[in-house]
Amino acid sequence: xxxxxxxxxxxxxxxxxxxxxxxxxxxxxxxxxxxxxxxxxxxxxxxxxxxxxxxxxxxxxxxxxxxxxxxxxxxxxxxxxxxxxxxxxxxxxxxxxxxxxxxxxxxxxxxxxxxxxxxxxxxxxxxxxxxxxxxxxxxxxxxxxx
Numbered sequence: 001x002x003x004x005x006x007x008x009x010x011x012x013x014x015x016x017x018x019x020x021x022x023x024x025x026x027x028x029x030x031x032x033x034x035x036x037x038x039x040x041x042x043x044x045x046x047x048x049x050x051x052x053x054x055x056x057x058x059x060x061x062x063x064x065x066x067x068x069x070x071x072x073x074x075x076x077x078x079x080x081x082x083x084x085x086x087x088x089x090x091x092x093x094x095x096x097x098x099x100x101x102x103x104x105x106x107x108x109x110x111x112x113x114x115x116x117x118x119x120x121x122x123x124x125x126x127x128x129x130x131x132x133x134x135x136x137x138x139x140x141x142x143x144x145x146x
Contacts, residue, residue: 003042003053005134006134007042009130010041010042011127011132012036012128013041013127013130014040014079014123014127015123017033017126018066018123021119021122030031033117033120034114036111036124037123040111040123040125042099042131043107044103044104044131044132045094045098046098047093047095047096047099052123053110064079099135105125106127108121
């Protein structure tokens, strides 16, 4: 399945979750929820070297490192960690650990810590999971570790 199809399926799944809990969301949270659904629908493919998301994240982290080095040296470790994680996932086999319940849970816990909204976290979790279902991968705790 290609990235456009993953975005379509994952975003639709995330929007269904957001709609189910619409009374708990304002416009700002709806917007964040939709953006999270789009990103999480392709996030499992961060292990693919040709992934648009991987290269976009690496570019963002590289520019962030330069900006933080100049303006906020005390925060640069966040960007360096993000860049390191992106590079680390590029070295794992495709459809390996990133296509697992464990990785989905780790990314979802990180998302909750960032947005502090269980509705948005659930939308991201379901969007991520929809990617694995669309790829025909059964529910695996650890993925295909080789």
